[in-house]
Each structure stands twice: as C-alpha cells, then as structure tokens.
Amino acid sequence: MFNNKEARKEQVELSNSSTQIMKGTTVEGNIETFGNVRVEGKIIGNIKSKSKIAMGDSSYVEGNIISQNAEIAGEVKGTVDVTEILTLKATAVIKGDIVTGKLVVEAGAVWNGTIKMGTSPKEIKISNGVHEQFQEQAEPV
Numbered sequence: 001m002f003n004n005k006e007a008r009k010e011q012v013e014l015s016n017s018s019t020q021i022m023k024g025t026t027v028e029g030n031i032e033t034f035g036n037v038r039v040e041g042k043i044i045g046n047i048k049s050k051s052k053i054a055m056g057d058s059s060y061v062e063g064n065i066i067s068q069n070a071e072i073a074g075e076v077k078g079t080v081d082v083t084e085i086l087t088l089k090a091t092a093v094i095k096g097d098i099v100t101g102k103l104v105v106e107a108g109a110v111w112n113g114t115i116k117m118g119t120s121p122k123e124i125k126i127s128n129g130v131h132e133q134f135q136e137q138a139e140p141v
Contacts, residue, residue: 023058030063032126037067039074046078050124057091064096066124079113083122 017035021027025041032048039047039059046063047053053067059074066081073089078096080086086100090108097113 021059023056034126048124048126050126055092057089068124083124 017033018038019031019033019035020038021041021043023040026044027041028044030045030048031037031043034050036051037047037049037053038056039053039061040056041058042060044062047061047065047067049067051067052069052071053065054070055061055072055074055076057073059072060076061074062077064078064081065076068082069084069086070080070082071087071089072080072092072094074091075093076096080094080096080098080100082098082100084100085102085104086098087104088094088106088109088111090106092106092109092111094109094111094113096111098111098115100115100117103115103117
C-alpha cells in the first residue's frame with residue numbers, strides 16, 4: 001500500500017512539471033511528458049502530454065500532437081488528438097485532422113482536415129523512454 005501512495009505522489013509531481021520550448025529554439029525529435037508543454041519555438045516531431053500543450057503565436061509543430069488538453073495559437077502540420085478540450089486561438093493554423101472531446105474555436109482560426117468530436121476518452125500512454133533502454137542494457141547477458 002505504501003508503494004501505491006509513492007507512485008501516486010510521483011505521478012502528481014510529474015503532472016505538475018512544465019517543459020518550455022522558447023522562441024528561436026528548434027527541436028528535432030519526439031517529446032513525451034506527464035506534465036505541461038509550452039511551445040513558442042519550432043518542433044519537428046510528435047508531442048505527447050498527459051496534461052496540457054499550449055502553443056503560442058510564434059510556434060510551429062510539424063508532427064502529431066496528443067494530449068489531455070491543448071490551446072493552439074501557432075501552426076501545426078499533423079494530427080491533433082486531444083481527449084478533453086482543444087482551443088484554437090484566432091491565429092491558429094491546423095493542417096491536418098483533429099480528434100477531440102470538445103472544441104473551442106476563435107474567429108480567424110484556420111484548419112484544413114477533418115474533425116471528429118465526442119469520441120470516448122482514451123488513456124494517453126507515456127513510455128519510460130531512456131530509462132527503459134538503460135534497464136535493458138544493464139541486465140547481464
């Protein structure tokens with residue numbers, strides 16, 4: 001029982017963490033996190049968060065976005081999959097399909113693709129990534 005409490009505490013701490021990609025920064029590769037992601041720069045790769053993804057006016061993502069909630073004011077070339085609420089700000093440009101529970105669209109937002117709403121929520125799975133790789137490599141042969 002003690003281990004369950006520790007695991008829940010760790011998940012809460014991870015969910016409260018934040019990752020920021022600031023203006024002038026380019027990241028090539030996928031991002032997976034339990035916490036929030038704030039993007040002002042450019043990402044070539046997929047973003048997956050169990051929390052919220054917020055994209056500012058100057059942001060650009062060429063890849064898929066998967067999250068619990070998202071607020072987009074920049075440009076996305078890829079699929080946007082949000083389990084709860086997706087907000088498209090007036091400056092948002094989406095070139096790809098959208099799958100979301102609820103959608104809020106400000107006047108001026110642009111998207112080219114299909115929208116599927118009201119789908120049953122699915123769990124966002126985050127892999128342990130590097131940690132798993134090191135564990136596999138550390139095992140004796």
